[in-house]
Amino acid sequence: MKVPFVDLSRQFKPLLSEIKTVHADIIDRCAFINGPEVKTFEKEMAAWIDLTETCGVANGTHALALTLQSLGVGPGDEVITVPNTAFPTSESIGMCGAEVVFVDIAPGTFSIDPQAVEAAVTPKTKAILPVHLYGIPADMDALMAIAERHNIPLVEDTAQAMGAKYKGKRVGSIGRAGCFSFFPSKNLGTFGDGGAMASNDQELVSQVRMLANHGRYDKFTHQAIGTNSRLDTLKAAQLSICLKALDEWNQDRRRAADLYSELLAPFAEITCPKVPEGCEPIWHLYVIRHQQRDDLRQYLQEQGIQTGLHYPKPLHLQPAYAYLGLGKGSFPETESATQEILSLPMFPFITEAEIKTVVDAISTFLKEKR
Ligand SMILES: Cc1ncc(COP(=O)(O)O)c(C=O)c1O
Structure with missing residues (x-):
């Protein structure tokens, strides 16, 4: 018997006719960018993860980079993370102009070693970026204690862990913000690239939303040099259906x-x-x-x-x-x-x-x- 590494069709097939119906409706309306389905999905995801707000973006890499940038991370700053992760984790730090500070994983685990984090904190440290690799939560109590003691924001790379729980709480909802990827093979995947960040800090979410939409809060006023990193309406509608599953x-x-x-x-x-x-x-x-x-x-x-x-x-x-x-x-x-x-x-x-x-x-x- 041949065994595939992943077979996405098994999870999507039962939902395809529902997805095609909503997609046909969006195509009829030509509501491809910022259609109402994006807000709906963001609200559903916020309720699901038990945070006040989420912001959909174009991919998980941008979720991380725009969140760090919105936290004020920039040139001259340091962000602590692991070398045992996907490249985008550390790439997002470089995208802000900041320097990555790698620390090892804890023995017997696949996640960041809190003791090594503590030892790596300097006056330049502007964020701690643990990864819940493979969907296994990192040691959040120890990491949050370090973040709080040094007053440094902790951003959770939750790209591989949507739905995992740490002491009863969904990961991505414990630190200052959680960043998610909807790459097709992720636990919640879309038909292409997609991502989101989630937080109880409304100011932070609105900053990410502004940067992800060419640095503007309203159509004709650009507050900052941002980028184009929106979650497409077609994908948001499909994600709403799949989130239920x-x-x-x-x-x-x-x-x-x-x-x-x-x-x-x-x-x-x-x-x-x-x-x-x-x-x-x-x-x-x-x-x-x-x-x-x-x-x-x-x-x-x-x-x-x-x-x-x-x-x-x-x-x-x-x-x-x-x-x-x-x-x-x-x-x-x-x-x-x-x-x-x-x-x-x-x-x-x-x-x-x-x-x-x-x-x-x-x-x-x-x-x-x-
Ligand atoms: C741990 C981790 N962080 C970040 C990302 C980036 O997500 P995306 O591929 O949606 O940009 C991924 C996905 O490849 C990932 O596995």
């Missing part, structure tokens, strides 16, 4: 993750992802660790099982950051994780038979290696 989709990912963890538990050579206490991950990705990751990946590929790597090259070793002079060995936890991680097939409605096929293939590989 998101809890069910996330629940189904939990079922799949639980089954993987149960079936993989007997294999000592495989490290399954841990669920931190008080957290409800939403398993955007189910990522195992294995010392011969590349061989295992190759073997699964030969069996028709697609896997992913998120992410094989730590950001401090990317050519774009060569100027920082951070060589190999700078962040040992991140560097060892990036060599061992393997993302297994994970998506809503992946079948039990597909998961068992993946685990059987891993089991055969391990037996052949012994």
Whole structure:
């Protein structure tokens, strides 16, 4: 049996006729930019995440960059984040003209080490940017305590974690702002690129909205040099429909993750992802660790099982950051994780038979290696 890494059609198919109906209506009205569906989605998302306001933007990268910029982050400032994340996390910092300060992940986790954050704070630190990687919440109590003690805003990179909970609260609603991506394969995905930021700080949200719309609050007055980063009406309407299904989709990912963890538990050579206490991950990705990751990946590929790597090259070793002079060995936890991680097939409605096929293939590989 072939197992795809992701099969978006299974989640979209049951909703397609409803989506096509609203899309036909928007096309009839030619309400492509700033149609009423955008406001409606922003309100629904705010209620869903339990914050007062959200602002839709063109993608998750802009959600981060415009939020940081609206917090006053700019040239000469520093923002602390991890090298164990997708490039856009740190890219957003550079887009504001600020400098990224990388710190390692905590041992045994995939998320930022609060102790390393504390040690990296300087008078230039203008924001802390933890990532809820793979949909597993970062250590928010410890991080919020540092942010509050130093009076530095904390922005949550929630691109991979829409719906995950930390001590009962949805992530993205704990820090000063949460930034989301609606890239098609994200837990709430759209038909193309999309993103949003969310906050209880209405001033901050309205600043992001202004910057995302060419720096204007009203049609003919430009307050600042902004950009064009709006969420399209067609996408907002589709996101409203899909938001209603998101809890069910996330629940189904939990079922799949639980089954993987149960079936993989007997294999000592495989490290399954841990669920931190008080957290409800939403398993955007189910990522195992294995010392011969590349061989295992190759073997699964030969069996028709697609896997992913998120992410094989730590950001401090990317050519774009060569100027920082951070060589190999700078962040040992991140560097060892990036060599061992393997993302297994994970998506809503992946079948039990597909998961068992993946685990059987891993089991055969391990037996052949012994
Ligand atoms: C952790 C993380 N941050 C930010 C982003 C940026 O989102 P987008 O692709 O919508 O710009 C992504 C998605 O690639 C991501 O995975």
